[in-house]
Amino acid sequence: MSTDNDRVLIVGAGQSGLAAAYAALEQGLRPVLLEASARAAGSWPHYYDSLTLFSPARYSSLPGLAFGGDGDRYPHRDEVVAYLERYAAALAGRGAEIRTGTRVTEVTEAGGDGFAVRLAGGGELTAPRLIAATGSFARPHRPALTGQDGFTGQILHAAGYRHPQQVAGRRVIVVGAGNSAVQIAYELADHARVTLASRAPIRFLPQRPLGRDVHHWFRLTGFDRLPLRRAERPPSQPVLDHGRYRAALRSGRLERRAMFTRLDGDEVIWTGGDREHADVILLATGYRPALDWLARLGALTGDGRPRQRGGLSSTHRGLGFVGLEWQRTPASNSLRGVGADARHLLRKLAPAGVSPVATHP
Incomplete structure (x- = not known):
């Protein structure tokens, strides 16, 4: 009862x-x-x-x-x-x-x-x-970008992204270095000129080491059940890759640059002072x-x-x-x-x- x-x-x-x-x-x-x-x-x-x-x-x-x-x-x-x-x-x-x-x-x-x-x-x-x-x-995380209030392009979070047609033919900067950032940027590369912008280089983890998916090894070794010490903010994790993402970066199909320093009108200002027009800043920032x-x-x-x-x-x-x-x-x-x-x-x-x-x- x-x-x-x-x-x-x-x-x-x-x-x-x-x-x-x-x-x-x-x-x-x-x-x-x-x-x-x-x-x-x-x-x-x-x-x-x-x-x-x-x-x-x-x-x-x-x-x-x-x-x-x-x-x-x-x-x-x-x-x-x-x-x-x-x-x-x-x-x-x-x-x-x-x-x-x-x-x-x-x-x-x-x-x-x-x-x-x-x-x-x-x-x-x-x-x-x-x-x-x-x-x-x-509650998408939208980090403050210097100059964002005066930016004349579009600032879009991944939470609002659905398909490449939303930004097709435009200059897109994808901000982030995680799985979603790389997956979205890779998909967009067939429809727009895309650059990945991140504060640190992208770290990759093979999806299928030794011919088995990495989650097989996580379970076998007990990694997935590993108790963690308390952390206020989760650490960054590597991007799982079958090989296509690293190949895209090596071939130039996809570009990665260090995070831009600020926005100014319709431009991003890269480290070193280079200025470049941008239509869309797509935040894959968690x-x-x-x-x-x-x-x-x-x-x-x-x-x-x-x-x-x-x-x-x-x-x-x-x-x-x-x-x-x-x-x-x-x-x-x-x-x-x-x-x-x-x-x-x-x-x-x-x-x-x-x-x-x-x-x-």
Whole structure:
């Protein structure tokens, strides 16, 4: 028999929220997922059209449900969306309540223990446990660029990029040195003149060393489960490459330059003083946790980061976080790693007297 004591509110129904719901069911809890969009797929439907996973399908599953199909393929964005929706439907069939079109606006402490969660359009839910699983796509990081207020071209973040036709035929500077920056720049090179601008040289990691995908070696060596010391900001990671990206840089099909020093009118000023016309500055500069709805609770730092250790809030009993970069391991913010973090968290949040149960989507 369920009671209010076994309810856990999970804000966000993307990969992190779904993994948290699975772990909650394992612990005998009653998960209620609150998803602002119309689909239980998180930010995946909003990424650029050509996005493919950097991990093969066999290493890209949430707990209890294999991705399916050829395990060595690299799934497309839309395949991930379909997988997450299958996963959500299976969880719903086992008792998870998923409310789409439900945006959380604010959280405060409820009378006694627990949280009061206010919803857009009115309404409030309370529960003794709350999990933040809203990811970071809604909060793209836009570093300040000297001269940006006077720049006459377009400054676009990767969060708003969908396909090359948006900037075809224009002079584009892609700012960043990570996987998304390189993948987008490589794609755009067939449609525009593109330069990658970064503060440090791009570091590459072979996608398939010794004929096996690098994620095979991560699992074999235990790297993906390696506990990490606490870090306020995740370290930069190398770009996974089958060889095409380095070949493009060597051949001149794609150019990389040290980060420009400033913008001036319709120009970028490169180190050394060279000036060049630019139509578009495309920022592939990452994201920050989108947790503004927790601001009033006092659970965040001054710059909006969660006060937590290993996903467990350091300010509020019963509050947890899932899906943060480098939360516990290098794989924390990924399909292959978020399930372990969710299980770790839910074991700590489950109340005494509630018995864990076996469950499979």
